[in-house]
Amino acid sequence: MSTGAVLYAGAIGLFLIGCYAMVAERHLIRNILGLVLVESGVNLLLVAVGFRENAAAPILKAGQSAGMMVDPLPQALVLTAIVIGFGVLALALALVVRVHQAYGTLDTREVARLMRVEREASGPGAAGPRAGAKS
Amino acid sequence: MTLLITLITGVMLLAAIAVVVLRGLLAAVAALAAVSLALSVLFVLLRAPDVALAEAAVGAGLSGVLLALTLRRVGLWPGGPAREDEQ
């Protein structure tokens, strides 16, 4: 197998494993772990696409002119994506903490059931978690 | 070079499978940090030192800590203090 095939297989593998965790798992935190895995897979793919054999890292050494370098553009984009991924992760975890405060569970089906019960109890038109329902 | 990349990609995929297979959530988070670490080594091999630094600092470091702290906060940290006042 060539280097490229290995890297592409790694990226696709991360993507698929992350998709599995997002679709099949019922725990909210596991879904978020799957999201992070998908992000990692896409990042790896982008950097791998910009790679060139026998090329230098996109950093000039002192007194050296720009020769053959790997593509710096995907690297800049992936750098952005990693930091934004952390922001998304933190926001998702904040929502998870809030869901746990409101419903006392993180099982998606259980949360959906509780939401349905709540909606039926409070009549049509009133939906969503009441703030501080359990405190 | 190819051998090294194959080896590290394999480790990364094994850790990714561990994220899904491991039943303990804290263990899954640790496996996720391992995925990030292997990924940052791959970035170094792909001549992307900037990205590798970001992945190591943000992905393997802060993300793992943040996930672990969230687990503690929602009382899923095994053996940790179950100290959520809302329950």
Add this chain to the structure above:
Amino acid sequence: MKGYGHTAATLLFLTGLGILLIAILQALPFGLAPMQVGQAIVAAAPGDTGADNIVTAILLGYRGLDTLGEVTILFVAAAAAGMVLGGASRGGAQAENAGFILHSAAYLLFPFLLVLGAYIVLHGHLTPGGGFQGGAILAAAFFVPVLASPASPFNHRTAMLVEGFAGAAFIMIGLVSLVGSDAFLTPFFGKGEAGALFSAGSLPLLYLAIGLKVGSELAGLMARVSGAEAGA
């Protein structure tokens, strides 16, 4: 029965997705991807910006507006997390202090992390790293003590102040560059001598602003989600 059907459907979906991705990547030869834009930037960046690190030149020079948008996204994420968790959890962290070893190591580590973060931020235009990576390390430096002793308050006010000033500084630098040229965020000051700390015009200043902003933002975000007590 229902569970089996669900798993089977999931696996079928993933198989299809995998085949699709493999088919797409077949058309993308490894190591030969066309990269005219990348090569043009590699050729032009040292003359345009004077930065040795071409990724930095792209992030702050060619795509500075993107970076402003990225920092804005981070800010929105932090604000939303603060809004979601806002007043919901006073007294979320009555956790006891960590053991002696972790406690003393955290405070021993603090100055080293600070120096490392500052070095990575300030040398962003010369060596790998920059505002985002160094900012993450700075956030870790300020968050590790909170980790060791959860009872000690995290100062959200100061973090917000630093964040606001850094964000304003980024935009001010962009506006100042309008004086000499006709585009927002055009690097100004001389290019300087390649490889020197004071080179690459205003890029190090921009990265310093980003480093402070990202560092305070990430530290505040972590403290918020982990439920550290809000200090005065």
